[in-house]
Amino acid sequence: MSALNHGWKMVMFGEVVKNANFVERDPEANGIERIVGLEHIDPENLHIRRWNTIEDGTSFTRKFVPGQTLFGKRRAYQRKVAYAEFEGICSGDILTFEPKDNKVLLPELLPFICQSNAFLDHALGTSAGSLSPRTSWKALKDFQFPLPPLDEQKRIAEILWAADEAAEAYESVLLNIERAIDVYSDKCFLLHEARKKKPNIPSGWKIGFLNEISKIDPSMPKGLPDELEVSFVPMESVNEGGGISKCETKKLGDVRKGYTYFEENDVLFAKITPCMENGKGAIAESLKNSRAMGSTEYYVFRAIKPEDTQFIYYLTMSGVFRMSGTM
Structure with a gap:
């Protein structure tokens, strides 16, 4: 183990942090309006953007x-x-942490400690249960980490919060771009006209169907060997707003049954809610041996003409198309 910087010291999480665990049995009478469940906390995002209200009722x-x-x-x-x-x-x-002494540990630094890989690895390693594994305060308080002196904590916290602010601004710009693309694509594809008995479309256009320009859920070719390495793309690997963030490599024999087959340049469309409404979809690219297996909750569109692949992708990513799937 390398030596700590001057003034730093190793501490147990429970030495400097307490699990506050305040109890409130009548939030409405005490003016508390917001109810936060796990579903309201976004992974790897320190800001709570959604919540229920007290009018919705709660047992928390x-x-x-x-x-x-x-x-x-x-x-x-x-x-x-x-x-x-x-x-x-x-x-x-949800556990509620706060420093035992703000002169020992800054509250502003604590969330970044809890976001660290080391802390999360400890939480995972101490979780019990198969379907919904949980860790506990008893286990987490034994986590050890190096604690810098207070002036160093302030410097680190300022840098990390500045980085967080920049990331939030970037996400806001991306969201606005995605909204603009969504509005523009809806207008470009004239999908709102396709539902009308007398659609108002430009000369040379026609009302068509996806199965005229693509094969939907094409079958796996016969004879592929079990030893063939392919990409494996679960639903969580497909991004909201488009694209595949990561995928594993597996032998085809291990994933042949119970998953959906697709190939390089196929278009993936999430057919399950809320993934569909949230814009999960992608063009399958850089696949191992140009083949992949993934969630059974994908529709797969394979362009009959390769030049139509991008058209099919943006069509299926448009808001009107996705909304039609929920009706």
């Missing part, structure tokens, strides 16, 4: 306050950590 009693760090103890691999910027009630599957 755990209270959190501004400045606390919220940590999702169930399925810790989802990396759900948030920094509370308002008061509310949260699920029992």
Whole structure:
């Protein structure tokens, strides 16, 4: 183990952090309006953007306050950590951390400690249960980490929050671009006209069907060997807004049954809600041996003419097309 920097020291998480665990049994009477469940905390994002209101009703009693760090103890691999910027009630599957002494550990640094790979690895390693593995405060308080002196904590926290602010601004720009593309693509494809008995479309256009320009869910060719290495693309590997973020390599024999087959340049479309509404889809590219297996919740479109691949992708990514799938 390498020597620590001057002034730094190894500490146990439970030495400097407490699990506040405040209880509030009548939030409405005490002016608390927001209810936060695990589903409201986005992976790898410290900001809570969604919540239920007290009018929706709740059985939760755990209270959190501004400045606390919220940590999702169930399925810790989802990396759900948030920094509370308002008061509310949260699920029992969310732990509420705060420093024991703000002169020893800054509240602003705590969420980044909980976001660290080391902390999350410890949480995963101490989780129990097969379907919904959970870690516990008893296990987490034994996590060891190097704690810098307070002035160094301030410097690190300022840098990390500045980086977070830049990332949030970037995400906002991307969201606005995606919205603009969505509106523009809907207008370009004239999908709103396709439903009309007398569509108003330009000369030379016609109302067509996807199966006229693509093969839908094409079958796997016969005779592919079990030893063939292919890409494996589960639903979580397909991004909202388009693209594949990561995929594994597996032997075809291990994934031949129970998954969907597709090939290089096929278009993937998530047919399950809410993935469909959220814009999960992709053009399959850079596949191992040009072949892949993935979720059974994909529709696969293979362009009859290769030059139509991009057209099919943007068509299926358009808002009107996706909304038609929910009706």
